[in-house]
Amino acid sequence: MDETPKPPLTRIQRENRARIREAALEAFTRHDLCGGLRGVTLDKIALVAGLTKPNILYYYASKDAIYSDLLENLLEEWLLPLKEISPDGEPLAEIQNYVRRKLRLSIEKPRESKLFATEILHGAPLTAATLSGYLKDLVDEKAALIERWIKQGQLAPIDPYHLIFSIWAMTQHYADFDVQVRAILGAEKTKRLPDEASVFFDTLCARLLTPSK
């Protein structure tokens, strides 16, 4: 395989390779330098859409405008399950139901999940305002509800914000990291995934949130 006699790296080689690695890492997460939604070209979109490029630009002012639109429409649907957590239901069942709905959304619409993940991952250039406005308000509201349930002894005490983050993280993981999940589970276990994950999450919620007494 390795045919080169592998000349040992000189001092300068080592230093600069390290420097480059560091710079690549830095540049990679510096939003002021990096784009974000690059990688998908207008030509590709046009090809898939079966339209010509100028035709696409006839409908959208720019490429970014397409993604803005996409993300806007996305967020609404994405937050529906959280919105539907009701103060009137049985607390544990409400949360288990939320998790189930969120998981189903992730498994059924992995593309949307990935788009959103990429947007956030790259610093949310198009949705930052919505996150700290609309989304924050919604989460604050639901966190307060969970807090109330805890105070009334209907749920075991837990930080509601981190609970919500965990639910987001765990459910979206199956969409965003599906390549990894599939690689590790193998073909058969992947087929049983939706059911097994559901059971896992039900168990997790029950053990985590059932009041001890």
Added chain:
Amino acid sequence: MDETPKPPLTRIQRENRARIREAALEAFTRHDLCGGLRGVTLDKIALVAGLTKPNILYYYASKDAIYSDLLENLLEEWLLPLKEISPDGEPLAEIQNYVRRKLRLSIEKPRESKLFATEILHGAPLTAATLSGYLKDLVDEKAALIERWIKQGQLAPIDPYHLIFSIWAMTQHYADFDVQVRAILGAEKTKRLPDEASVFFDTLCARLLTPSK
């Protein structure tokens, strides 16, 4: 704000806008069409590194070679905490320790976490082989260990694979989605994040994994 009288969309407008959105979504997650590591140019890397572009290509054969190198070095460090789960320790403590180490890694090295997330998110073009080889073997081994602990009654029964996925998802969430987390938590609560998250995860592990009897 909105000055345009907003001419109502025609049928064709609505149809094609939807068509374009659909195509953008499709193209976005089609690995055969999309690149992946685009967005960070050699020029930007060069700028940050303080080197000229040809100079960078003197050290790395291509842009992709930089990322391959980066990802290779990354994976080793990233899997260390998992590797260190020991069959000789107290089961719950071993897992809590693992989670703590993983969380610290995420919080201290968010750039690495994000790079890896992007790679997986875009279909793991450079690491697919490692995932289904080295990584799968490692996870299989640790899953078997957890299974053994469960059989001996030292941990509450749970699917070990989904347990590991959840730990990955939850801990990396704080790095990969930091923008969202910060937007929702606000400044003060963000400052307390590392501690609060630690407490949250300890509680979660304890409730989830302590055998019922």
Added chain:
DNA sequence: AATAAATTTGCCCAGATGGTCAAAAATTAT
């Protein structure tokens, strides 16, 4: 100091990319 080797740079290029524009084609209204 002279020479050999390693490193850095300026200059160039071909292809891709986002976007423009005026003209052509299709649709709708009269």
Added chain:
DNA sequence: ATAATTTTTGACCATCTGGGCAAATTTATT
């Protein structure tokens, strides 16, 4: 049928991008 409007397209452009290359510069060797 014809005029007005909307939609579609071919051709074009400036810029950016990854990368090549030979000359110039720096560093190590003798």
